[in-house]
Amino acid sequence: AQKITQTQPGMFVQEKEAVTLDCTYDTSDQSYGLFWYKQPSSGEMIFLIYQGSYDEQNATEGRYSLNFQKARKSANLVISASQLGDSAMYFCAMREGGSGTYKYIFGTGTRLKVLA
Amino acid sequence: GAGVSQSPSNKVTEKGKDVELRCDPISGHTALYWYRQSLGQGLEFLIYFQGNSAPDKSGLPSDRFSAERTGGSVSTLTIQRTQQEDSAVYLCASSPKKRPKRDTEAFFGQGTRLTVV
Numbered sequence: 001a002q003k004i005t006q007t008q009p010g011m012f013v014q015e016k017e018a019v020t021l022d023c024t025y026d027t028s029d030q031s032y033g034l035f036w037y038k039q040p041s042s043g044e045m046i047f048l049i050y051q052g053s054y055d056e057q058n059a060t061e062g063r064y065s066l067n068f069q070k071a072r073k074s075a076n077l078v079i080s081a082s083q084l085g086d087s088a089m090y091f092c093a094m095r096e097g098g099s100g101t102y103k104y105i106f107g108t109g110t111r112l113k114v115l116a
Numbered sequence: 117g118a119g120v121s122q123s124p125s126n127k128v129t130e131k132g133k134d135v136e137l138r139c140d141p142i143s144g145h146t147a148l149y150w151y152r153q154s155l156g157q158g159l160e161f162l163i164y165f166q167g168n169s170a171p172d173k174s175g176l177p178s179d180r181f182s183a184e185r186t187g188g189s190v191s192t193l194t195i196q197r198t199q200q201e202d203s204a205v206y207l208c209a210s211s212p213k214k215r216p217k218r219d220t221e222a223f224f225g226q227g228t229r230l231t232v233v
Contacts, residue, residue, distance in 0.1 A: 033219035043205065045224035052218060091158065095219055103149060103172060104209075104222050108158040 006107035013082045021077040021110045023092030032096045034075040039089040082114045120225035128231045137193040137228045141210030151207045198232045
């Protein structure tokens with residue numbers, strides 16, 4: 001079964017508008033971390049935001065916020081005031097805490113295109 | 117070094133040859149990961165090293181793939197008898213030891229683009 005599911009292969013958003021990228025996850029652990037990365041066409045992986053499973057507040061980092069709904073096991077990324085430079089591939093990832101092996105599991109990604 | 121360093125950045129090899137990909141993690145990072153990314157796809161986990169513990173090799177796709185990490189630092193991913201389907205970008209990442217209260221992100225290298233012809 002997929003541990004991380006990103007159902008939107010591609011998304012378009014108008015410049016200056018907000019966009020939500022979906023991510024759902026599957027784990028039986030109580031302790032886990034959720035991450036979002038951006039991968040521009042240059043190929044580098046850029047860390048954006050982190051949410052811990054015990055964090056009560058949604059994480060925010062500048063124009064990025066994470067809409068964490070624990071009961072629904074979703075961790076959607078919200079980008080406000082989109083910019084042309086936000087056009088990239090976005091990956092959701094999870095790192096479980098209780099299994100003894102702490103690898104990061106990635107989703108298949110969402111390709112975001114910001115339109116001028 | 118300042119970041120995760122991978123070499124070579126590009127490698128073209130003939131089918132059937134062996135290749136070695138190198139990863140220099142961030143100094144002091146105890147965890148090291150290898151991922152494979154085929155064109156336009158997500159990141160496929162290959163192997164994970166944590167300190168002196170036995171590595172998690174559960175993602176290696178076949179016995180042609182192996183990896184080692186010497187002295188808890190530099191890692192080498194070896195692909196024997198390469199096949200065309202091995203063509204991909206191989207990404208290495210490192211992270212500090214997982215903290216109980218607040219986890220830490222993985223820091224990625226620029227990757228090695230492997231092309232098997």
